Amino acid sequence: MQAIDPATLMLAAAMTGFLSGAFSLMAAKAFAGVGASARDWGHGTLTLGCAALLWFLTPPLPHWVGFVLGNSMVVLTPVFLLRAIYCYEGDRLHKTTTSLMLALGLGSIFSAQWAEAPTTLAVAGIALAHLMFSVLGGWRLYWQGRRSGSVYCLVIFMVLVIVGLATLARLMVLLFGEGAAAVAPVANSKTQIAAIAVITLLVIAGTFGFLGMVAERSRALILENANRDALTGVLTRGAFYEQAERLLSKTEAPLVLLMLDIDHFKRINDTHGHPTGDAVIRHAARLIQRNSRTNDLVGRYGGEEFCVLLPSCGLVEGRRIAERFVQEAAQQPARVASGEPLPWTLSVGYVAAVKTEGKNELFRLDTLIAAADAALYEAKRQGRNRAIQASQAELDSLVRQHARLPAGQQA
Numbered sequence: 001m002q003a004i005d006p007a008t009l010m011l012a013a014a015m016t017g018f019l020s021g022a023f024s025l026m027a028a029k030a031f032a033g034v035g036a037s038a039r040d041w042g043h044g045t046l047t048l049g050c051a052a053l054l055w056f057l058t059p060p061l062p063h064w065v066g067f068v069l070g071n072s073m074v075v076l077t078p079v080f081l082l083r084a085i086y087c088y089e090g091d092r093l094h095k096t097t098t099s100l101m102l103a104l105g106l107g108s109i110f111s112a113q114w115a116e117a118p119t120t121l122a123v124a125g126i127a128l129a130h131l132m133f134s135v136l137g138g139w140r141l142y143w144q145g146r147r148s149g150s151v152y153c154l155v156i157f158m159v160l161v162i163v164g165l166a167t168l169a170r171l172m173v174l175l176f177g178e179g180a181a182a183v184a185p186v187a188n189s190k191t192q193i194a195a196i197a198v199i200t201l202l203v204i205a206g207t208f209g210f211l212g213m214v215a216e217r218s219r220a221l222i223l224e225n226a227n228r229d230a231l232t233g234v235l236t237r238g239a240f241y242e243q244a245e246r247l248l249s250k251t252e253a254p255l256v257l258l259m260l261d262i263d264h265f266k267r268i269n270d271t272h273g274h275p276t277g278d279a280v281i282r283h284a285a286r287l288i289q290r291n292s293r294t295n296d297l298v299g300r301y302g303g304e305e306f307c308v309l310l311p312s313c314g315l316v317e318g319r320r321i322a323e324r325f326v327q328e329a330a331q332q333p334a335r336v337a338s339g340e341p342l343p344w345t346l347s348v349g350y351v352a353a354v355k356t357e358g359k360n361e362l363f364r365l366d367t368l369i370a371a372a373d374a375a376l377y378e379a380k381r382q383g384r385n386r387a388i389q390a391s392q393a394e395l396d397s398l399v400r401q402h403a404r405l406p407a408g409q410q411a
């Protein structure tokens with residue numbers, strides 16, 4: 001086997017850093033919603049590429065270029081990468097953490113170069129900044145991985161564990177071993193050659209893992225947006241049906257379905273114009289979402305009508321929730337463009353269903369919607385601004401209709 005020349009390997013490491021950076025920056029443009037985190041990752045691997053290139057070029061460049069600039073780049077790298085991991089979760093890396101990492105790394109490099117502090121101090125400062133990166137990043141990825149079960153997350157978590165262990169080993173060598181000379185970036189030793197090769201592989205694996213996570217998140221966001229109504233952000237009618245059908249087929253617990261409709265909405269449109277009508281629909285959707293639990297399904301059934309499915313909810317609780325929607329709507333006027341309050345009211349029809357042995361007709365979504373819709377119609381008929389429960393007679397009639405359907409058309 002040919003011996004590996006460490007300088008050539010350093011050039012390969014630089015190229016890997018640049019390539020990973022270029023891929024990440026391209027991914028930042030391609031992946032909607034999570035692009036900023038891919039951009040930070042790209043900046044991180046680019047700075048690592050720059051560091052490797054500067055070390056490769058020292059000499060012929062003067063020693064301080066490789067030492068000060070190269071090592072400074074290596075301090076910036078984990079700051080960018082940690083920012084990427086935080087940004088992926090919609091968080092910001094705290095200024096104190098950034099300042100501490102930069103102070104540890106840059107402070108020790110500058111004092112070794114210009115205040116005649118020992119080189120060991122510089123290496124230790126950089127290593128401590130890297131240790132902070134692997135501990136904080138690894139901690140975040142550990143919890144992220146537990147939540148998502150993503151293989152990509154596991155890959156990058158492992159990368160950070162290896163970086164953390166390697167950094168600890170580096171600190172040990174520094175403190176108890178041969179000192180700074182043994183851990184300088186380009187030294188013609190087998191350990192150094194192995195270290196550069198491993199770092200290069202870790203950059204490739206880390207970029208693969210991170211971009212995989214970003215792609216997964218982007219895909220989930222696109223699917224999520226496709227299921228969301230553009231005006232209100234609640235589920236579209238199709239998505240509501242799909243998710244409600246799935247829930248009905250799985251659950252054994254009682255549930256309640258509500259149909260909600262804004263009263264005299266045509267009058268609002270005619271008096272104030274369609275943009276104000278839209279604002280009232282958005283206001284209603286926010287009010288419904290605010291008063292729903294995380295597991296409840298909220299959908300826009302059409303126009304100014306919404307549907308809400310309350311899983312694991314009995315009749316008494318369902319009635320309380322339906323009446324709360326009506327009260328809150330009457331108490332919380334919408335705002336028109338001029339800032340004036342615009343009073344509005346809501347009518348609600350609701351139905352409760354309990355699964356019983358051999359009698360599951362009520363657990364059909366179309367039966368529940370028809371029953372709640374009939375109750376909503378009754379609420380409108382009685383003068384609006386109220387919640388009405390589906391009558392037993394209506395339910396019996398719907399169940400009988402279902403029983404008469406040909407077998408193929410039954411759920």
Ligand SMILES: Nc1nc2c(ncn2[C@@H]2O[C@H](COP(=O)(O)OP(=O)(O)OP(=O)(O)O)[C@@H](O)[C@H]2O)c(=O)[nH]1
Pocket residue numbers: 231261262263264265266267269273274275276277278281302303304380384
């Ligand atoms: N601004 C706006 N209006 C809509 C939208 N979708 C449907 N509409 C209007 O909503 C109005 C619905 O009116 P109707 O179904 O007659 O009901 P209503 O006036 O609320 O009367 P009641 O339901 O009986 O209280 C129609 O004028 C539709 O044009 C929308 O997305 N934005």
